[in-house]
Structures are given as structure tokens and as C-alpha cells.
Amino acid sequence: MTFSIIRVARTVLHVTDLQASRDFYVNALGFIETEHDEEHIYLRGLEEHVHHSLLLKKADKPVVEVLGYKVEKEEHLTKLEALFQSQGLKTKWVEKGKQRAMGRALRVHDISGIPLEFFCEMETVERMLQRYDLYRGARIQRIDHVNCAVPDVQKAYDFYIDQLGFACSEYTATEDEKIWAAWLHRKPTVHDQAFMNGKGPKLHHFAYWLSEPMSLIHCCDVLASMGYADAIERGPGRHGLSNAFFLYLRDPDGHRIELYTGDYLTSDPDFKPIRWDLNDPRRQTFWGHKAPDSWFNETSTFIDIETGEEIAVHEPLLEQKKPEFII
Amino acid sequence: MTFSIIRVARTVLHVTDLQASRDFYVNALGFIETEHDEEHIYLRGLEEHVHHSLLLKKADKPVVEVLGYKVEKEEHLTKLEALFQSQGLKTKWVEKGKQRAMGRALRVHDISGIPLEFFCEMETVERMLQRYDLYRGARIQRIDHVNCAVPDVQKAYDFYIDQLGFACSEYTATEDEKIWAAWLHRKPTVHDQAFMNGKGPKLHHFAYWLSEPMSLIHCCDVLASMGYADAIERGPGRHGLSNAFFLYLRDPDGHRIELYTGDYLTSDPDFKPIRWDLNDPRRQTFWGHKAPDSWFNETSTFIDIETGEEIAVHEPLLEQKKPEFII
Amino acid sequence: MTFSIIRVARTVLHVTDLQASRDFYVNALGFIETEHDEEHIYLRGLEEHVHHSLLLKKADKPVVEVLGYKVEKEEHLTKLEALFQSQGLKTKWVEKGKQRAMGRALRVHDISGIPLEFFCEMETVERMLQRYDLYRGARIQRIDHVNCAVPDVQKAYDFYIDQLGFACSEYTATEDEKIWAAWLHRKPTVHDQAFMNGKGPKLHHFAYWLSEPMSLIHCCDVLASMGYADAIERGPGRHGLSNAFFLYLRDPDGHRIELYTGDYLTSDPDFKPIRWDLNDPRRQTFWGHKAPDSWFNETSTFIDIETGEEIAVHEPLLEQKKPEFII
Amino acid sequence: MTFSIIRVARTVLHVTDLQASRDFYVNALGFIETEHDEEHIYLRGLEEHVHHSLLLKKADKPVVEVLGYKVEKEEHLTKLEALFQSQGLKTKWVEKGKQRAMGRALRVHDISGIPLEFFCEMETVERMLQRYDLYRGARIQRIDHVNCAVPDVQKAYDFYIDQLGFACSEYTATEDEKIWAAWLHRKPTVHDQAFMNGKGPKLHHFAYWLSEPMSLIHCCDVLASMGYADAIERGPGRHGLSNAFFLYLRDPDGHRIELYTGDYLTSDPDFKPIRWDLNDPRRQTFWGHKAPDSWFNETSTFIDIETGEEIAVHEPLLEQKKPEFII
Incomplete structure (x- = not known):
């Protein structure tokens, strides 16, 4: 293979009430909140040295926008684009700067229609693994x-x-x-x-x-x-x-x-x-x-990665x- | 009060297959088996310094023979006999030597008909609390x-x-x-x-x-x-x-x-x-x-403490x- | 015996810096702070339904003021006073209202010179045993x-x-x-x-x-x-x-x-x-x-319960x- | 790189008393004993699906024979031989069948003189991960x-x-x-x-x-x-x-x-x-x-992988x- 996928790296969820989500994920479960703005909350686990692995977006309907995978090298994204296109699967670039803390990302639909996202670069942050005083919930x-x-x-x-x-x-x-x-x-x-x-x-x-x-x-x-x-x-x-x-x-x-x-x-x-x-x-x-x-x-x-419409099942x-x- | 009950001290159960019970209580749950004969298995917990707190008796039907309570002093048994008799409740003595490792016991039915047993004396055995090598199951x-x-x-x-x-x-x-x-x-x-x-x-x-x-x-x-x-x-x-x-x-x-x-x-x-x-x-x-x-x-x-018949409910x-x- | 001591019930410590003590006992160890004023911090454990079991008092020297025991009944305090006096041991009453949340207390020196305090009554507070969201530290x-x-x-x-x-x-x-x-x-x-x-x-x-x-x-x-x-x-x-x-x-x-x-x-x-x-x-x-x-x-x-001087060793x-x- | 080392895979220790070692590793620590003969004990952990990760050999002196690494493919062994030889480091083959449960192995000394062993193949055995009834010690x-x-x-x-x-x-x-x-x-x-x-x-x-x-x-x-x-x-x-x-x-x-x-x-x-x-x-x-x-x-x-003599430090x-x- 000409590319290497490292691991599943993030989930992007639409939620209807950011404060209700924060109460649940941060106060009860013990996620670390990296940062937030009026429309987003960025969350990570205690061991994670990356900006976030869970992104909650304020929206009208609670759907799943995309599942994110990290790749080893930036050029692997182009290889993945070629692969998905060769299979007739939809692809779309999200340029660096469009998403907080992220390098450019390739969004696609996989063979089952699942919206995936591949990226190589995400900002790093302080890892809280040894901040036991912050351990909460789960x-x-x-x-x-x-x-x-x-x-x-x-x-x-x-x-x-x-x-x-x-x-x-x-x-x-x-x-x-x-x-x-x-x-x-x-x-x-x-x-x-x-x-x-x-x-x-x-x-x-x-x-x-x-x-x-x-x-x-x-x-x-x-x-x-x-x-x-x-x-x-x-x-x-x-x-x-x-x-x-x-x-x-x-x-x-x-x-x-x-x-x-x-x-x-x-x-x-x-x-x-x-x-x-x-x-x-x-x-x-x-x-x-x-x-x-x-x-x-x-x-x-x-x-859908392009229309935002719900994907047919x-x-x-x-x-x-x-x-x-x-x- | 002229007597002092210390604590619940044992359960006497009838079981239909002693080996099946041993597999469950000893091998799976981790009870300590103090001793057994062809008709009884005597079990205790890791912290218990008394001969047993669970007695399994081989029988045709799985019923409960009696629930046992330990009292502070031997003479309290006589006081308890008087109390139960004064309330018109059935009482019965089981003399020392009739039950393995036990002093004499007073068996009664309580106000609800539950068969209880009071006793002061039980043989002591080695406490296994610090025998961590024997810790199993629960x-x-x-x-x-x-x-x-x-x-x-x-x-x-x-x-x-x-x-x-x-x-x-x-x-x-x-x-x-x-x-x-x-x-x-x-x-x-x-x-x-x-x-x-x-x-x-x-x-x-x-x-x-x-x-x-x-x-x-x-x-x-x-x-x-x-x-x-x-x-x-x-x-x-x-x-x-x-x-x-x-x-x-x-x-x-x-x-x-x-x-x-x-x-x-x-x-x-x-x-x-x-x-x-x-x-x-x-x-x-x-x-x-x-x-x-x-x-x-x-x-x-x-x-029933006298007839052995099932108690009406x-x-x-x-x-x-x-x-x-x-x- | 004509009295019944229930259990050890509190420790009264002199500390030199209340905020430093709070950081240690509350923020690190996870004690519940019931209340405080400028000279005291009242602490308890998650299971305790009484006002406090640890009292920290602001002082110049870090000494131990007294070890407190709870008795079963108010009248047992008088019996204890008689006992200590009969042995020639120093006694002293601290009337109700003199100590926050406490009934009257009998202070004495025991046979070794240790300052003890007996009391029957302490205000009760909410028990935090099932407030797992407040569990911290130890x-x-x-x-x-x-x-x-x-x-x-x-x-x-x-x-x-x-x-x-x-x-x-x-x-x-x-x-x-x-x-x-x-x-x-x-x-x-x-x-x-x-x-x-x-x-x-x-x-x-x-x-x-x-x-x-x-x-x-x-x-x-x-x-x-x-x-x-x-x-x-x-x-x-x-x-x-x-x-x-x-x-x-x-x-x-x-x-x-x-x-x-x-x-x-x-x-x-x-x-x-x-x-x-x-x-x-x-x-x-x-x-x-x-x-x-x-x-x-x-x-x-x-x-010393009377002079406040350090006890000779x-x-x-x-x-x-x-x-x-x-x- | 033309080869891929997967992970550290076994330690081969010389011990002076196999029964003493078994008491310690198996009975106290909870290692699973895969098998043994008069001169060897083969041990593994509960999660391991390979024959062993710790080999104890009966010997006069308690030394370390070799540290073993698993490689991805059989042909990587030859690549590793070439690498070590190109650096003037000692190499030696141990053919399949010479070591219990193992395919052929390449033994070498690394740059510091440490005796290493590379192998691709080891017999697999039942993984005990879900045999919780066998969990002991650590x-x-x-x-x-x-x-x-x-x-x-x-x-x-x-x-x-x-x-x-x-x-x-x-x-x-x-x-x-x-x-x-x-x-x-x-x-x-x-x-x-x-x-x-x-x-x-x-x-x-x-x-x-x-x-x-x-x-x-x-x-x-x-x-x-x-x-x-x-x-x-x-x-x-x-x-x-x-x-x-x-x-x-x-x-x-x-x-x-x-x-x-x-x-x-x-x-x-x-x-x-x-x-x-x-x-x-x-x-x-x-x-x-x-x-x-x-x-x-x-x-x-x-x-030493050839002489068996202690390596100079x-x-x-x-x-x-x-x-x-x-x-």
C-alpha cells in the first residue's frame, strides 16, 4: 500500500445543546475540554496529546458529521484521494485553517456510505496523563x-x-x-x-x-x-x-x-x-x-460530506x- | 434487655448435590472449606475465625433449615427461651455435641414464623485473612x-x-x-x-x-x-x-x-x-x-424446627x- | 460500667496556615469542608453524618489540642468526670455553645497525660456518601x-x-x-x-x-x-x-x-x-x-487542657x- | 528499512533451581506454565497466544542467555544477518527444531555487546485471557x-x-x-x-x-x-x-x-x-x-552467543x- 492509516482519531458529532453536552462529557465522564467557542466544544482524553478527539458542534439535529482517521504522512492524503476516486466514491478537501487545530483533511464516503475524514496534522496540547488532580468520572x-x-x-x-x-x-x-x-x-x-x-x-x-x-x-x-x-x-x-x-x-x-x-x-x-x-x-x-x-x-x-443531508439507509x-x- | 445478640452468624441450607455446591461456593466464589463429611460442608469467609458461617446439608429438597445468631453470653440463651415462650412461640434446644463445632443452641420460630437459632459458642479455626495466596473468586x-x-x-x-x-x-x-x-x-x-x-x-x-x-x-x-x-x-x-x-x-x-x-x-x-x-x-x-x-x-x-415440614406462607x-x- | 464510650470521634489540631492545610486536606486528600471561619476549618469524611471529625485551629505552634470520644448518653459524661476525678486526673467542662456544633464536653487528661474530650452531642449534616461527584483524592x-x-x-x-x-x-x-x-x-x-x-x-x-x-x-x-x-x-x-x-x-x-x-x-x-x-x-x-x-x-x-502549655514527656x-x- | 521488527518477544534466563523458579513465577506471580522438561520451564502471560515469552533453563550460574525479538517475516532474518555482519557484529543461526516451539533464529550481539535473537515463528497455544478461573498473583x-x-x-x-x-x-x-x-x-x-x-x-x-x-x-x-x-x-x-x-x-x-x-x-x-x-x-x-x-x-x-562465556563489561x-x- 502506498499510504498508512495510523488509527481512528476523532468523531465529529452534532448536538443540540452545548451546555448539556458539556455537563455530560466533561463534568460527569471526565473529558478534558481543550477549548470551545459559541458553536463548538473540543474534547480529549487524559492521555491524548492532540487538540481533540471529540468535536461537538451546535446544530438542530443530533447527527454524525464524520469519523476521522489519522494518516502517517501528509502525502498519503493524495494517495487516498486517488483510491476513493478510482472506486467512484465521493471525495472533498477541507483546507487547512477551515477546521480548528487541523491540517488539511480529505473527506470521503466509504464503500458503505459512511462519511470518513483523513488527516495527518493536528495541533498538539499538554497531555494530562500525570495531572491526576484533574481525574474525574470515568x-x-x-x-x-x-x-x-x-x-x-x-x-x-x-x-x-x-x-x-x-x-x-x-x-x-x-x-x-x-x-x-x-x-x-x-x-x-x-x-x-x-x-x-x-x-x-x-x-x-x-x-x-x-x-x-x-x-x-x-x-x-x-x-x-x-x-x-x-x-x-x-x-x-x-x-x-x-x-x-x-x-x-x-x-x-x-x-x-x-x-x-x-x-x-x-x-x-x-x-x-x-x-x-x-x-x-x-x-x-x-x-x-x-x-x-x-x-x-x-x-x-x-x-453527506457535501450536502449535509442525512444519508439513506x-x-x-x-x-x-x-x-x-x-x- | 437481659441478653445481647451480637450478630447474624450462620445460615443452614439444604442442598441436593454437595459436590455441585462445593464447585459453586468454594471453587467459583472462593469460600474456605473448613471441613466436610458425607452429609455436610462447612464454609467460612477469609476473615472469619469461627468454624463456619454457612452449613450445607445434603437433602432431597433445597430448603432453609435455620438462620443462626450469636449471643454474647451462654446464659443469654435461657433469657431468650423465656422471651420466646412468653410470646407463645415454639422453642427447642439442640444440645452441645449434636451439631459439629457448636455449643448448645436454642431454636425458635420468630414472630413471622422464621426458624432462628441462637448460640454463644462455636469452635474457632485459623483466620485466613492474611493467606492471600488462597484468595479466589469473590x-x-x-x-x-x-x-x-x-x-x-x-x-x-x-x-x-x-x-x-x-x-x-x-x-x-x-x-x-x-x-x-x-x-x-x-x-x-x-x-x-x-x-x-x-x-x-x-x-x-x-x-x-x-x-x-x-x-x-x-x-x-x-x-x-x-x-x-x-x-x-x-x-x-x-x-x-x-x-x-x-x-x-x-x-x-x-x-x-x-x-x-x-x-x-x-x-x-x-x-x-x-x-x-x-x-x-x-x-x-x-x-x-x-x-x-x-x-x-x-x-x-x-x-419447621420440630417437624422439618415446609412452613406455610x-x-x-x-x-x-x-x-x-x-x- | 455505668457509661458507654462509642468511638473515637474527632481530632483537634493546631495548624499555622489554614489555607495551606485546606489545600492539603480538602484539595489533595478529599476531605469535605463543612464550614470555616477565620480561625477554624471543620472537616469530615464522605460517610460522616456529623458536623466534623477533624478540627483545624489557626495557631502559632502545630500542636494537638485534644482527642475526642463520643459517648452513648449525655449522663455518661458525669460518670466519666467522677471516674477521672477519683483517679486524681484533671477534668474540665466545656459548655455547650463554646465549641461550634458541639454539646457540652468533658475534657480530661488520661493516665498517660493525653488530653481527651468526651461528648455526646454534635450537630448532624448531610452525609455525602452518595455524592460520588464530590469524591476526590483519597x-x-x-x-x-x-x-x-x-x-x-x-x-x-x-x-x-x-x-x-x-x-x-x-x-x-x-x-x-x-x-x-x-x-x-x-x-x-x-x-x-x-x-x-x-x-x-x-x-x-x-x-x-x-x-x-x-x-x-x-x-x-x-x-x-x-x-x-x-x-x-x-x-x-x-x-x-x-x-x-x-x-x-x-x-x-x-x-x-x-x-x-x-x-x-x-x-x-x-x-x-x-x-x-x-x-x-x-x-x-x-x-x-x-x-x-x-x-x-x-x-x-x-x-494541657487548662494551661495550653505543652505537656511534658x-x-x-x-x-x-x-x-x-x-x- | 528492508525488515520489520515487531516487538520484544522473549527472555531466556539461566536459573539454578527450576522448582524454586516455578514456585516464584507460577505459584506466586501467576505465570502460565506452557510446558516443561527436566531442563526447561516455558512460561507465558494470560494474554499471550504464543508458546512462551520467558524461558528458564537449568544451569550452574544465573545469567541471561539472550533477549528475543519477533520479526514480521521469515526473510527479514536474512536481512538482519546482513546488517549485523556489515557492522562487524557476530551472528549465528539456530536452526528450527533446535529450540522448542521455535522456527529458526538469528542470534547476534548488538552494538553494545548484548546477545539478541531474532525469529519469526513460534508455535501458538491457547490464550488464557478469558480463563479468569486461572488468574493468580499478579x-x-x-x-x-x-x-x-x-x-x-x-x-x-x-x-x-x-x-x-x-x-x-x-x-x-x-x-x-x-x-x-x-x-x-x-x-x-x-x-x-x-x-x-x-x-x-x-x-x-x-x-x-x-x-x-x-x-x-x-x-x-x-x-x-x-x-x-x-x-x-x-x-x-x-x-x-x-x-x-x-x-x-x-x-x-x-x-x-x-x-x-x-x-x-x-x-x-x-x-x-x-x-x-x-x-x-x-x-x-x-x-x-x-x-x-x-x-x-x-x-x-x-x-556470549557462541562461547557461552560471560560478556565483559x-x-x-x-x-x-x-x-x-x-x-
Whole structure:
């Protein structure tokens, strides 16, 4: 490959009330607020030395503008443009200076229609890893991954593996060996990007990594103290898949964020992807309460990189199973 | 009062398969097995210096034989006999030597029909608190409390407070100030004995205290590793009541055990009982998934101290509310 | 006994800079500040429903004014006055209204000369146990104990056991069975009051209980982030004695506070005191670095309940051993 | 570069008593024993899917045979041979089948004389990550790094960066900007290989990563329970460098192992190495007791890849400072 994608690097969300979002993300979850203006809040985790990994934009509708990936070198952006154009996929440049703290960015739609953004440069800021006096809530460490519902997981899988250079760490297969869901990575963790069979393209959740499990429990306590007990949609529990100790929360606009710890290093090139049977009950829930229906049925909408219109969704190719078997 | 009850001290359960129970309590939860014979297993927590706090007896039916309380002095047993007899309640002596490791015991039925046992003397054994190499599973520390469903909580409350010298730490009241549930203690923790409005008398659960919350999470992982994921009935979560970080498990016979940490000291005599409104959603679940129906509907049966027959149960006096409001 | 002491209840310290003390106790350690005026700061732990358990008074010299104990009933104060007077020990009343939030208090010097205070009544305040959003630093829960150096431990031991009704949980004995140190309690934990052989009477430290060990580690991190790394005098480590997971800190005036978790319930009246040999290396340090010399040699000075003068100290009766064997 | 080193992959130690080593590594620390014969024990962490990452060989003297690195492709071994030969450094092939579970390996001496081994292939085994019932002691997860004392850190730094393709995450500089110590990585953590100024080449320690800090504390308790309290040489504490929450242990032969958690992701190519001043007290000890002299003065000896003789050591180029400033 002539380019190298480093890792998932940011999520850009539209939210309807910036102060409500700040209360949730900063005061309850413990994100660090790098800066804000009247229309934006820029957030990062304690370990992150970059300007932000979560951008909240004031808007009328709570949609997902784009998922951002960092590339190794500036010239890789041009290579990526050529790739997407060669596949007949929409591309668009956002010049440096147009986005706060960012170098120029290439926005595209991927093979499933998901709006992606590639960039190489982001301003750096003070890393707060050793400012333990600022640790609050879940002690958010760093962005970990995004998880999208798409109608054709095999197509998405092939595109990310063959065209973009991702590797697969784990996947779920149906009885006839169709890929139901897949965990794909560039950085050597279990994933940067997950896909699962469902009406899409839609964002199921974005996730932040925690450095130890007690932060997740303490976050539940803090949320309850602040009146956010209902924001806890699922968990705490552990997935068989990825070994994640997880908590799923819904933000004030309904966007879903996962707090996540417990996965493993995937740097060995001869690591064999772990296959999970769709009907293996340990796959989704190694232990823990069943996920509520909302966890299966509610997702965030993407918008078009050019028009800003909501992206049309399609029914999944594989038959939808009972909720407890979806992911 | 002319006697002093120290604390809840043991639970005597009938189980149908001793080896299955050992796998669950010893290998998965981490109880210390003091000794066993063909018909009994004697278990204790890491901190306990007494012979056992949980006695499992081989039997055809999984019932609860008796709940045991330790008293300060041997002569208090005679005072208790007089008290129960004066109230027309059944009493029975079990002489020293009849029960392994125990001095003589007074068995009675309390005002609700619950079979209780009072004793002063139990053999002591090595305390394993500093044998960290033996810590397993939930790192069970010590017996904490028992929780019973009774048809008339006010009657049980009055008997334990006025006749037995318990104090109330927290309680749940209906809109018209009827006591729906009550947490009563002799040792200065939140409870030794809880009562809640329900068909009874029945044992809802017995509970063990853990010294820190990560043991509870690790126990979930161990249970899942060993094929016991379905034994987790409810939790992890936190009750508003007692501030307990909790996990409810069903043993192989369906008896319910709670793992519990996070409560507080109640030694101050001027500590005011905390009142919870039956309709306060934080009361039962400060945060966490809703309890499943089984948690509300399934309880363990007591047997008569003389006949061994199952004790008749009665419908509760107060109207039963929606499951999520029961305790 | 005609009175009942409930538990150690407060420490009154003189400090030279209230703002420096607030930075340390509130901002770094996570005490809750109930209130303050120009000369006082009133502090409590998250679990405490009383006005304060630590009172800092602005003064020229950092001394210890008094150690406070709560009694069960108001009339017990008179009984205690009679007891101390019968032993020829100084007593003094501080009437209600003279001390913020307190009922009347009896101040005395105990048999070793330590200034004690007994009181029954203190105003109650909101308990912050479930205000997890306010948890900071070490998440201080509640006062646990005080530890004093005295020249004659046997004399102090006899007085507290025989005259004041304390029980002994653990003790250190020399080769010829002299009591070197003793852990005494009224509330059913390992101690309210410890004594050890040394030049005294002096306060070695006062201690607060934490609900789990990670709070202690996080506190170390917070202290270091705020420039207080040097305040850590000893630990983290574990004592064999009491099974305490401990951290010893020196406040800005040099007063020593211990953060403490891991002990056990001592409510059983037939609990046998645990004897430790002075030469058992596990006694003081089950594991952990050796204590520095300062931990052995530096203590806080008490003042006279009437004159406010520093109390004279005496050399210990038992021969002082190498520092690593002192406690 | 025409080859790609993936990560540090194993340490091969000579030990004098295999059973003593097993007691320490398996029973106390919680390593998984993959297999053994009369002369070897093969150990791995809970997360590792490879045959072993620690090989203990029975021998008369406790030395270090080799430090092993995994490469991406088999043909990279030949490229590495050419590189080392071009620099006049000794090389030697160990054919497949000569070492249990391993493909062919290239052994070399690096620029400082350290015996290294490169290999691509190792047999895979069951990963125990979700066998929580087997978690013991420190819950050892995976090999993290090795740390060597060398006389000329700048030379080692240049060789690993320029010739082997490592990146630097953090380093210590003297007042005149000489590199005193350096943390170098191939996998995107803080390090695979650290160098520090000292008499060498010698192995200071090898390190394993833990998934959360309580495992480290529990390991201290287990060690003390089993009579290994004296094996704890330094810690628990936190380094400023790498943000590591650390514990240093000496195995029965005196080899030093570090248990380690708390570092961060280093995958961003524009991550700027963090510079620490040699005189910054936070660098080595963010908080914690001072390291004992042994930690500075005692290291393990390497042997020659051909002769098996101990490798000669040289005095460091930079002036040795007071012990508390060495790393």
C-alpha cells in the first residue's frame, strides 16, 4: 500500500445543546475540554496529546458529521484521494485553517456510505496523563474505536482489509460462514473500526478506552449522583468478543458512547482472527444483563460530506436475528 | 434487655448435590472449606475465625433449615427461651455435641414464623485473612446479613426492635407511611436482618461482605469462565438503600446469595434511620439494570424446627406493587 | 460500667496556615469542608453524618489540642468526670455553645497525660456518601483511630481496658511478655486507640478509613500531581498488625495522618487478641519498604487542657529497639 | 528499512533451581506454565497466544542467555544477518527444531555487546485471557520490555534508531544534553527496549504488563503470604518516566522482574519524545520510596552467543551520579 492509516482519531458529532453536552462529557465522564467557542466544544482524553478527539458542534439535529482517521504522512492524503476516486466514491478537501487545530483533511464516503475524514496534522496540547488532580468520572484516557451498522458487512470488510490495509482481530460468522460482524484495526488493539450487520450505514457507538476497570464503576456512581442514571443503557458487563469490560451510555442527544477496557495487543502479524459463532451466548455477553432493545434498534445518523443531508439507509443483507444475537 | 445478640452468624441450607455446591461456593466464589463429611460442608469467609458461617446439608429438597445468631453470653440463651415462650412461640434446644463445632443452641420460630437459632459458642479455626495466596473468586470475607420476605413487616420490625434489641438503619415507607421494608442491625453495619413486604416467611437471600469492589467484578469473570454466567441474576449495580455495590447469584439449588460491599458504620446511637420513599427510583437501583422477575418472585422455603415440614406462607398485608418497586 | 464510650470521634489540631492545610486536606486528600471561619476549618469524611471529625485551629505552634470520644448518653459524661476525678486526673467542662456544633464536653487528661474530650452531642449534616461527584483524592470515608506514644504501655492498657471498657484486638509483646504496643477498640473495628512504647505522651498519628485500596493509590498520584510527593512518609504497604493497607502522610505542619483500609470486624466478644512478637518482621511490615527514621522519631505534641502549655514527656520504660522494631 | 521488527518477544534466563523458579513465577506471580522438561520451564502471560515469552533453563550460574525479538517475516532474518555482519557484529543461526516451539533464529550481539535473537515463528497455544478461573498473583498479562545498562547510551540509541528502526518515546538528558537513558519501542507502547548509562552491557530487568493496578497490590500480598516479602526490592510506586505504576522483584536467582502498568499508546508518528532532566526528582519517582542501593548496583550478566562465556563489561562513559539519579 502506498499510504498508512495510523488509527481512528476523532468523531465529529452534532448536538443540540452545548451546555448539556458539556455537563455530560466533561463534568460527569471526565473529558478534558481543550477549548470551545459559541458553536463548538473540543474534547480529549487524559492521555491524548492532540487538540481533540471529540468535536461537538451546535446544530438542530443530533447527527454524525464524520469519523476521522489519522494518516502517517501528509502525502498519503493524495494517495487516498486517488483510491476513493478510482472506486467512484465521493471525495472533498477541507483546507487547512477551515477546521480548528487541523491540517488539511480529505473527506470521503466509504464503500458503505459512511462519511470518513483523513488527516495527518493536528495541533498538539499538554497531555494530562500525570495531572491526576484533574481525574474525574470515568477518567477518560483515549479514543479507542467506532462501531457502525452496515447492510453488507462482507463488502465493508473487504474494502477495509484489501483497500485500506486494516487487519481483522475477531469476527462473528453465521452458520453458513457469512460474516455477521467484524472487528478491524490499524493500531495494534482489537479495533479502530467495527462493522455489524444492520440497517445502515449508521453509527452504533464510538468508544473510549479506560486504563482500569474501577474507573468504569466509579463513573456509574458519578452518573447516578448527578442524575444521569438513565444514561446507562447497558452494562457493566463483559463481552466475549474483544474481552471488553464495557459500559454503554447515551449522551443528552442520544448518541451512544462506550467506555471500554480489557482488550489485548494485536501487533503480531501472525495473530489469527478469532471466530465467534453467531449463536454462541458468550460472544456478546460473557456475563451481564441482556442488552435492552434500544441497544439494538437505535443508532446515530450520518450526513453527506457535501450536502449535509442525512444519508439513506438500507436493510441488512443477512436476516436479522433475535436481538440478543445481533452483535 | 437481659441478653445481647451480637450478630447474624450462620445460615443452614439444604442442598441436593454437595459436590455441585462445593464447585459453586468454594471453587467459583472462593469460600474456605473448613471441613466436610458425607452429609455436610462447612464454609467460612477469609476473615472469619469461627468454624463456619454457612452449613450445607445434603437433602432431597433445597430448603432453609435455620438462620443462626450469636449471643454474647451462654446464659443469654435461657433469657431468650423465656422471651420466646412468653410470646407463645415454639422453642427447642439442640444440645452441645449434636451439631459439629457448636455449643448448645436454642431454636425458635420468630414472630413471622422464621426458624432462628441462637448460640454463644462455636469452635474457632485459623483466620485466613492474611493467606492471600488462597484468595479466589469473590474473595469472600464474612457473613453480612439475611433478608426475608414476610407478610407483615411492621410486626416483624416491632418484634426485632422492641423484643430483640435491634436498631433500624434504613427503611422504605409507602405514601401513607406504612413500613414496606426495613434494615435492622445488631452489629454496627447497615443490617444483620432485613425484612420486606411479600409472601412469606421466606428467605430472599443471605449475603457476604467483600472488602473491595473489584472482587465482585472478578467474581463475575470467574463465574463466566467456569460456565456459571447464568448464575448471575442481578448486578453489578448499586442500591440507594445501604449504598451497597451488589451482585445477586443463584446457587445450583436456586438459593440466592448476595455479594456486597460499600455500606457504612452505624455505631452512633443517635444515627437517624434513613427513610426511602417506595416510589423513589434510586432506592432500589441507584444505578444498574432492572431486576428480573425472578428476583422478585423466587425465594427459598423455611422448614419447621420440630417437624422439618415446609412452613406455610401468607400473602403480604400491603398491596404488591410493580416488581421494580418491591424492594 | 455505668457509661458507654462509642468511638473515637474527632481530632483537634493546631495548624499555622489554614489555607495551606485546606489545600492539603480538602484539595489533595478529599476531605469535605463543612464550614470555616477565620480561625477554624471543620472537616469530615464522605460517610460522616456529623458536623466534623477533624478540627483545624489557626495557631502559632502545630500542636494537638485534644482527642475526642463520643459517648452513648449525655449522663455518661458525669460518670466519666467522677471516674477521672477519683483517679486524681484533671477534668474540665466545656459548655455547650463554646465549641461550634458541639454539646457540652468533658475534657480530661488520661493516665498517660493525653488530653481527651468526651461528648455526646454534635450537630448532624448531610452525609455525602452518595455524592460520588464530590469524591476526590483519597475519598476519605470516616475517622478510624488515633495512635499515641506513651512511656508505659501497660499502664495505659490497664486504664483503657479496666476503667474505660475498651477491648484489645492485637498487641505486641517483648520476649519477656511485656506489652510493647496495643490496639484497643470500642467500636468493633481493630482500634479506636493504639498505644506504643515511646517517649510520650505524644500523638504518633490519627487515621482515616478508606472503603477500598485503589483510593489510596490514586491519592499518591494526586499528591504527586499537586507537588505533595514529599508528604508521603511511608507506604503504600501492608502491616501484619491489623492487616492494614496503609499510607502515612505528613501535613504541612508535620502532623501525621494515616490512610487506612483492610482491617476486620471485632464484634465477637470471644475474639482472642492476636499476639505479635516484637521480633516478627511481618508484624510491622507484612510487605513494603522500611519506615524512615522520621516515622519513628517524630510525633506531635499535646497541650494541657487548662494551661495550653505543652505537656511534658517521659522516656519509655521498655528499652528502645532498632527503629524497624519499634511498632 | 528492508525488515520489520515487531516487538520484544522473549527472555531466556539461566536459573539454578527450576522448582524454586516455578514456585516464584507460577505459584506466586501467576505465570502460565506452557510446558516443561527436566531442563526447561516455558512460561507465558494470560494474554499471550504464543508458546512462551520467558524461558528458564537449568544451569550452574544465573545469567541471561539472550533477549528475543519477533520479526514480521521469515526473510527479514536474512536481512538482519546482513546488517549485523556489515557492522562487524557476530551472528549465528539456530536452526528450527533446535529450540522448542521455535522456527529458526538469528542470534547476534548488538552494538553494545548484548546477545539478541531474532525469529519469526513460534508455535501458538491457547490464550488464557478469558480463563479468569486461572488468574493468580499478579495476573501476568504479557511481556512488555527489557532494560539494559550500557556504557554508551548514545551509541546504543543511534544503533537502535538508525539501524533497527526503533522510535524513542522518552529520554533522560544531562545538563549538557547528553543522553543518559532512553526508552525505545517498535510496538506502540512506551518501550520494548530501554537503555541507561551504567557498567555494561548488563540486564537491569525484564518487565511484564498488567491490565490494572490492583493486580500489582494483590501480588505484594500474595508474595508476603508465601514468604517472598523480601523479593520486593522497590515499589509500589510510580515513575514519572512512562507513567509506570511499578513493582520490582528479585527472583530466587536474583534476576530482576518489573511488574508494570499505566503507560500509554505511542502509535502516532508525530509523537515527540518526552525529555526528562536528569535532576528532575519526578523523573524516576513521581511518588514512592527511594530505590535501595541494590536496585542501582545489581544487574544480570549476559553470555556470549557462541562461547557461552560471560560478556565483559565496561565502565559507563558518563559520570555516575548519586544512586537516586541513575535512571
